[in-house]
Amino acid sequence: MLDQLGSQFETASAGYAAAHGIERDPDWFILKMQEEMGELTQAWNKLSGRGRSQGKSPDDLRAQMADETADLLGHVLLFAQHHKLDLQAAIERKWRFQPAL
Structure with missing residues (x-):
């Protein structure tokens, strides 16, 4: 199920990148996760009265x-898909449960 969701994010991301001339090189995937985490942190700071x-x-x-959490999730899945990471197996190994998506 995570693979399917990752594929949907990939389709959307690749289309956006093509339409806007964005090169998604290997660094892009991790840099986008960092960018989205920063935007989520900024949103949290505003909500919690720190911004x-x-x-x-x-x-x-x-x-x-x-919205920023959804962006971060999307970029985590894109990163995993680009690097052929098996997130389901990692969740089972690290969190000790089988995701029921």
């Missing part, structure tokens, strides 16, 4: 945090 909310309501900030 300027820029006039956004708590609900707007929670939606922004959800």
Whole structure:
């Protein structure tokens, strides 16, 4: 199931990259994860009062945090797919359960 979700993110990402002339070289995958983690951290800082909310309501900030979490998830799956990592096996090994997706 994670492979299927990763493939869906890959299709969307490859299309976006092609439309905008973005080269997704090997460094791009890890750099995008870092970028998205930074954006998630920024959203958290705003929601938790450690950053300027820029006039956004708590609900707007929670939606922004959800959006950035979705971006991070997508880029984690893209990274795993690009490097042919078996996340399901890793989850079973590290977290000691079988994901039921």
